[in-house]
Amino acid sequence: MSDMTLYGVPGSPFVRKVEIVMGEKSLNYELEIVNILPTPDWFNEISPARRIPVLRDRRIATEGVAGTLADSSAICAYLEKLQPEPSLYPSDAFAHGRAIWLEEYADSEMASTIGPGIFRPLLFPIMQKKEPDVQAAKKTWTEKVPSQLDYLESTLNGKSFFVDDQLSIADIAIACQLSQLGLLTQCSLDGRWPGLAKHLEGIKQLAGMQKNLAACNKIFGRMLPEKFDLG
Numbered sequence: 421m422s423d424m425t426l427y428g429v430p431g432s433p434f435v436r437k438v439e440i441v442m443g444e445k446s447l448n449y450e451l452e453i454v455n456i457l458p459t460p461d462w463f464n465e466i467s468p469a470r471r472i473p474v475l476r477d478r479r480i481a482t483e484g485v486a487g488t489l490a491d492s493s494a495i496c497a498y499l500e501k502l503q504p505e506p507s508l509y510p511s512d513a514f515a516h517g518r519a520i521w522l523e524e525y526a527d528s529e530m531a532s533t534i535g536p537g538i539f540r541p542l543l544f545p546i547m548q549k550k551e552p553d554v555q556a557a558k559k560t561w562t563e564k565v566p567s568q569l570d571y572l573e574s575t576l577n578g579k580s581f582f583v584d585d586q587l588s589i590a591d592i593a594i595a596c597q598l599s600q601l602g603l604l605t606q607c608s609l610d611g612r613w614p615g616l617a618k619h620l621e622g623i624k625q626l627a628g629m630q631k632n633l634a635a636c637n638k639i640f641g642r643m644l645p646e647k648f649d650l651g
């Protein structure tokens with residue numbers, strides 16, 4: 421058994437974020453599947469917000485709340501201290517602040533648009549053998565997502581990475597949200613957001629991302645005959 425267990429499902433962009441950081445830092449872990457809708461009672465003790473992911477570090481405690489951390493940002497910050505190389509947080513103070521801001525932008529602004537606006541209206545009805553709400557997803561894709569992508573495209577400004585020309589938590593958090601689009605839809609960043617499209621392809625080459633997306637494609641491939649065209 422690995423020292424660390426990550427609780428959640430691969431289809432969560434926040435679980436993906438932790439898996440990429442684990443991969444970059446060559447940390448071993450096992451993913452224990454915990455579904456939401458609802459989260460099981462035993463899990464709520466270690467996840468007061470009833471959200472995935474939660475990490476358990478068995479070297480600290482093997483049961484109960486001790487040794488567990490909720491929230492992907494807390495987990496990634498812990499992993500950075502635990503295994504500082506390669507560093508995923510810029511050393512310069514201002515650049516560090518910028519990286520945390522972009523991580524936060526991805527985890528809050530983008531997640532609250534793409535999750536409830538596109539991912540859930542398509543996936544959750546399918547899981548319940550109901551009709552997916554394609555109109556709601558189309559509306560989000562055409563009316564809400566573009567301004568966020570415009571902001572990110574201009575912030576990236578043709579560079580390979582968002583902050584200080586090196587891979588950081590900002591790149592990982594943003595790519596985790598953007599990769600969510602491709603799991604269920606044919607939405608493309610090419611055309612209006614070429615820098616972001618190239619950036620996402622780069623982050624998709626990371627080992628943790630590849631492992632996560634392979635698991636996602638297996639799960640969603642079984643559920644969907646073809647990906648949704650949101651226009």
Ligand SMILES: N[C@@H](CCC(=O)N[C@@H](CS)C(=O)NCC(=O)O)C(=O)O
Nearest residue numbers: 432433434456471472473491492493
């Ligand atoms: N800020 C949290 C967000 C985690 C989150 O929202 N996870 C979603 C799954 S992608 C969840 O558990 N949702 C449960 C619910 O909404 O009931 C983090 O970074 O880990």
